[in-house]
Amino acid sequence: MKKLWGGRFQKTPEKWVDEFGASIHFDKTLVKEDIAGSLAHASMLEKCGILTEAEAVKIKEGLTSLLHKAEKNELDFSVDYEDIHLNLEKMLIDEIGPLGGKLHTARSRNDQVATDMHLYLKGHTEHIIELITAFQHVLIEKAEEHVETILPGYTHLQRAQPISFAHHLLAYFWMLERDKERYHDSFKRINKSPLGCGALAGTTFPIDREYSAGLLGFDSIYENSLDGVSDRDFILEFLSASSILMMHLSRFSEEIILWCSQEFKFIELDDTYATGSSMMPQKKNPDMAELIRGKTGRVYGDLIGLLTIMKGLPLAYNKDLQEDKEGMFDTVKTVEGSLEIFAGMTKTMTVNKNMMKKATEQDFSNATELADYLAKKGMPFREAHEVVGKLVYTCIEKGIYLSGLPFEEFEKASELFEEDVYIVLDPHHAVEKRMSEGGTGFKKVEEAIQKAKHCLNNF
Numbered sequence: 001m002k003k004l005w006g007g008r009f010q011k012t013p014e015k016w017v018d019e020f021g022a023s024i025h026f027d028k029t030l031v032k033e034d035i036a037g038s039l040a041h042a043s044m045l046e047k048c049g050i051l052t053e054a055e056a057v058k059i060k061e062g063l064t065s066l067l068h069k070a071e072k073n074e075l076d077f078s079v080d081y082e083d084i085h086l087n088l089e090k091m092l093i094d095e096i097g098p099l100g101g102k103l104h105t106a107r108s109r110n111d112q113v114a115t116d117m118h119l120y121l122k123g124h125t126e127h128i129i130e131l132i133t134a135f136q137h138v139l140i141e142k143a144e145e146h147v148e149t150i151l152p153g154y155t156h157l158q159r160a161q162p163i164s165f166a167h168h169l170l171a172y173f174w175m176l177e178r179d180k181e182r183y184h185d186s187f188k189r190i191n192k193s194p195l196g197c198g199a200l201a202g203t204t205f206p207i208d209r210e211y212s213a214g215l216l217g218f219d220s221i222y223e224n225s226l227d228g229v230s231d232r233d234f235i236l237e238f239l240s241a242s243s244i245l246m247m248h249l250s251r252f253s254e255e256i257i258l259w260c261s262q263e264f265k266f267i268e269l270d271d272t273y274a275t276g277s278s279m280m281p282q283k284k285n286p287d288m289a290e291l292i293r294g295k296t297g298r299v300y301g302d303l304i305g306l307l308t309i310m311k312g313l314p315l316a317y318n319k320d321l322q323e324d325k326e327g328m329f330d331t332v333k334t335v336e337g338s339l340e341i342f343a344g345m346t347k348t349m350t351v352n353k354n355m356m357k358k359a360t361e362q363d364f365s366n367a368t369e370l371a372d373y374l375a376k377k378g379m380p381f382r383e384a385h386e387v388v389g390k391l392v393y394t395c396i397e398k399g400i401y402l403s404g405l406p407f408e409e410f411e412k413a414s415e416l417f418e419e420d421v422y423i424v425l426d427p428h429h430a431v432e433k434r435m436s437e438g439g440t441g442f443k444k445v446e447e448a449i450q451k452a453k454h455c456l457n458n459f
Contacts (some may be wrong), residue, residue: 022079023085023322029329031070033119034084034112037195038092040215041062041107046194048206050311051107059103062096083322084116085109107205109197110229110317115195117328119216121238124332125187131339132245132457136173138347140452143169147445150431151266151356152365161368162427164359166442167352173452175248180459182241189234193218197228200316230316232306235328239303242331243296245419249338252295253289256345260286265355268346273341288345292338299334302327359425364392366402368419369430377416387413 039060046056066088069075081087086109094099144164152164157372193213196203209221222228259266273288305327309320360366367388374384389415395401403425409419423429435441438448 004404006153023083023325024077024079024081026326026329027084027113027116028077028087029077029078029325030084030113030116030120032067033116034088035063035070036119037112037115038088038103038214040212041195042201043104043215044208044212045103045105047211048208050207051088051102055099056100057188058096060094060098062092062100063103066091070219079284083109083113085112093257097187104443106196106198106199106203106205108229110199111194111197111225112227113321113325114197114231115193115216117172117235117325118190118192118194118218120447121190121234121332122187124336125183125238127182127184128242128335128339130331131336131343133459134341135343135346136176136180136452136456138343139155139173139176139427139451140170140456141217142166142346142351143173143445143449146351146353147442147449148428149351149353149356150360150427152359152363153440159359161361161365162190162431163440164431164442164445165217165356166445167333170445170448170452176245177455179241179245179248182244183238184338184459186234186241188219191217191219191236192234193221194228194231195221197222197225198225200229216263222384226316230313230321230323232310235324236303236306236310239306239327239331241297242335244298245335246299246338249342250293252342254291256289256349257286257293259283260349264359264361266352268350268352269345270350272348274344286339292341295338299331302331357427361403362401366425366430367392369424369433370402373421373424374414379414398429443455 042051042056042059042063046053051059066075075087075091077084077087081090089100089104092103094100102341113242119244145188146165146169149165150162151165151168152159153168161321166340193209193216195212195216196207196209213219213221222231256267256269258264260269269284269289271284273286275287306324309323313320370388370391371381371384374387375381391405391409394409395405398405403422407417407421409417410421431440432442435444437444
């Protein structure tokens with residue numbers, strides 16, 4: 001089949017070569033963005049007198065017709081025309097005749113594809129920010145229910161100190177807030193127009209790049225044509241922000257997987273977000289959390305893949321850049337799906353308050369409270385740390401916990417101990433008293449929830 005570039009070539013490639021070099025099987029995802037860019041380009045060509053009004057009207061009618069067909073999935077794409085741009089150009093020529101070929105005046109596929117990807121990420125970055133916000137609302141709602149629900153806080157996956165469950169959930173709220181800020185900041189780089197940069201050097205036609213950029217909702221244009229067609233920083237930045245977001249979701253997934261195990265029994269997932277075993281009838285597997293944990297690796301791979309592609313490319317466009325899209329599409333799909341699932345999974349999970357509380361009463365996570373108790377009475381903290389450590393060892397030998405230790409043992413350890421030591425050892429009391437800024441004290445957690453709400457309302 002005759003190629004649209006014609007002229008220079010006397011031979012046509014074999015079909016397998018066409019298939020190997022074609023990107024239409026994945027870049028057809030950009031069909032709406034490509035048509036949007038073409039509509040803006042046509043309007044700009046008309047404004048600048050490069051197209052007549054009648055020509056522009058006919059071209060835009062043809063493009064609008066193709067857009068309607070695209071929305072109905074009625075377009076048939078072919079590897080014979082390699083990519084989304086040539087496929088649509090061929091369709092436009094079929095739709096309105098040879099006039100369709102004028103649309104490519106003052107434009108290259110190089111600036112065309114870059115424009116498409118900027119438009120694609122514009123829309124999806126905004127959507128991801130919305131999904132993050134929706135998940136944050138779920139976390140706040142859950143936190144409000146569990147301000148005074150206490151569970152062990154862990155370091156090294158060892159019980160460390162009791163904390164409010166709401167406090168734990170809000171840690172993820174603030175992680176997501178930073179993620180959202182990264183996406184919001186990257187949007188400034190995404191929202192630039194490369195349209196009009198041409199193949200690499202601009203064009204001799206008297207075009208108005210600012211006009212077409214405005215029509216497409218871009219804030220500004222690339223100032224250098226070489227940079228405009230060769231830049232993929234905006235995708236790398238998106239993939240980087242997405243990798244950090246997925247890392248946060250993966251950490252939360254890991255905790256959910258642990259919490260719903262028989263060893264913890266802190267939560268139970270709704271049936272929607274779990275599966276059973278084909279062999280073991282009793283099983284309820286946290287599959288969605290595991291999948292998100294696993295898919296994090298996909299997103300990391302997408303980032304590393306594009307970084308590797310870019311590292312050795314000279315200016316300007318190179319065919320290697322055909323490989324910039326699949327990873328971007330994959331990451332968008334993965335991130336959007338993961339956020340939607342996580343919001344639903346968190347909203348519907350059952351929190352086993354009693355199991356959480358019981359866990360704080362059957363460990364030594366209140367040992368720090370005891371050391372602080374002695375320090376407040378004047379004992380150097382290092383000495384207090386040693387005193388309490390010996391008491392813990394005594395408890396281990398006796399098979400009891402600190403709250404079960406007879407008062408005589410406390411008296412032998414230090415004369416500073418008084419009967420109120422048992423109040424200090426109560427996990428609820430221990431959490432309640434941690435009133436430093438950003439701490440897990442119940443009043444501070446309630447304040448943190450209000451700050452989180454304010455943050456969402458003012459983003």
